[in-house]
Amino acid sequence: MGESVLTASGFARTASGELVCEGVSLEAIAQAVGTPVYVYSSRAIREQYDALDRALAPVPHRLHYSMKANSNLAVLRLLQERGAGLDIVSGGELFRARKAGFSADSIVFSGVGKSVQELREALAAGILMFNVESFFELEQLNEVATGMGVRAPVALRVNPEVRVDTPHHYTRTGERGNKFGIPIDEALDAAQRALALPSIVLRGLDMHIGSQVSHLEPYRDGLERLLDLHAQMRAIGASDMRYLDIGGGFAVTYEDETPMDLDALAAALLPKIEKSGLSLIVEPGRFIVGNAGVLLARVMHRKKSGGKEYIISDAGMNDLVRPSHYDAYHAVEAVHARDTRSVVDVVGPVCESGDFFALDREVDDVEAGDLIVVRTTGAYGYVMSFNYNARPRVAEVLVDGDRFAVATRRENYEDLVRLEPQQLEWRTD
Numbered sequence: 001m002g003e004s005v006l007t008a009s010g011f012a013r014t015a016s017g018e019l020v021c022e023g024v025s026l027e028a029i030a031q032a033v034g035t036p037v038y039v040y041s042s043r044a045i046r047e048q049y050d051a052l053d054r055a056l057a058p059v060p061h062r063l064h065y066s067m068k069a070n071s072n073l074a075v076l077r078l079l080q081e082r083g084a085g086l087d088i089v090s091g092g093e094l095f096r097a098r099k100a101g102f103s104a105d106s107i108v109f110s111g112v113g114k115s116v117q118e119l120r121e122a123l124a125a126g127i128l129m130f131n132v133e134s135f136f137e138l139e140q141l142n143e144v145a146t147g148m149g150v151r152a153p154v155a156l157r158v159n160p161e162v163r164v165d166t167p168h169h170y171t172r173t174g175e176r177g178n179k180f181g182i183p184i185d186e187a188l189d190a191a192q193r194a195l196a197l198p199s200i201v202l203r204g205l206d207m208h209i210g211s212q213v214s215h216l217e218p219y220r221d222g223l224e225r226l227l228d229l230h231a232q233m234r235a236i237g238a239s240d241m242r243y244l245d246i247g248g249g250f251a252v253t254y255e256d257e258t259p260m261d262l263d264a265l266a267a268a269l270l271p272k273i274e275k276s277g278l279s280l281i282v283e284p285g286r287f288i289v290g291n292a293g294v295l296l297a298r299v300m301h302r303k304k305s306g307g308k309e310y311i312i313s314d315a316g317m318n319d320l321v322r323p324s325h326y327d328a329y330h331a332v333e334a335v336h337a338r339d340t341r342s343v344v345d346v347v348g349p350v351c352e353s354g355d356f357f358a359l360d361r362e363v364d365d366v367e368a369g370d371l372i373v374v375r376t377t378g379a380y381g382y383v384m385s386f387n388y389n390a391r392p393r394v395a396e397v398l399v400d401g402d403r404f405a406v407a408t409r410r411e412n413y414e415d416l417v418r419l420e421p422q423q424l425e426w427r428t429d
């Protein structure tokens, strides 16, 4: 490839104006694998992970990547090589984590509704900790663990009831009255209860306040509340507490947002953690992978209708739902730089008006057959994709230096009907 200055995201333009990923041409990937396709930069993922790890280095800490952001096995293996742990939210994620080679004791299990079967699987595997979100779950976990003759390590997920500013209300989880966590004024009771349960070991406290958070205050305020609680819990006999988990949510840049300032975060939190003698756990998802991926698509055609102009791409809302679901901004760019731009809607082929990537946006003047990218789609992109309109799910490609590999093959039509029997087997009762 020609000279190119790598950006933090691993994507950059060459002197001739072509967007490349590390040392690989996106044009070449599109030729080889087809479009639409997610493309991830290994280097960008490693750099984000390492930057966060370095920022937290002054205190004992564990970095548990929240794999719901991007659970591709190749991405997981890359992080495992760096020493990451994982934050999972389902039995399926536990399965994937084990497939990728993570040891069970590097896994914490979050989520507001874990099934008995999921609890059993995680106990059998021997995970590091359950982030428990309710009294009910505490009792249920105790019962399941007792039945299996094991003890369940637990962190109580507390809703710290701090004010959180995120771009969309769907991504706020640490304010009073949402479904996540144990309300803060019930947390001490929950600890009391946990201490009385024979198969529960209380190992820590946990919060997760939301996603795409760029302010320090909610973390700082939340941490103070957790440390207060920790002191109260020790006073009632919780002597095995070791971990303080502040969750994930660190912001990345989609448009002009300030990404989480790691040095400022460290300065605000680490002295308090150090004083407490606890180990810090963080559960970043988006921060690790968000900027490391693009959705590469091809323009099918341009059309004018009702005084508006549309660019119809071969990728749709089923491949990337964030614009439609969260009203999320994603930059759309031509792979080969253009001199002119127009205000258009960039839409997909799906039969829904909500099928768009950009509305009334000034975009490079691309024509039928041109390649475009939807930027910053490494997190909550492929993992949220679905088969609506019987559209096969797209491929994922991992780039490393001047090499690339298919990390998920594109689904074919047979895949679409694989789970449906040709002949129904009718049953009664």
Ligand SMILES: *Cc1c(COP(=O)(O)O)cnc(C)c1O
Residues within 6 Å of the ligand: 066, 068, 069, 087, 089, 110, 111, 208, 210, 211, 212, 247, 248, 249, 250, 283, 284, 285, 286, 287, 379
């Ligand atoms: C989703 C989630 C995360 C990660 O959120 P990001 O915004 O991607 O960092 C961390 N912890 C829990 C419990 C989550 O549900």
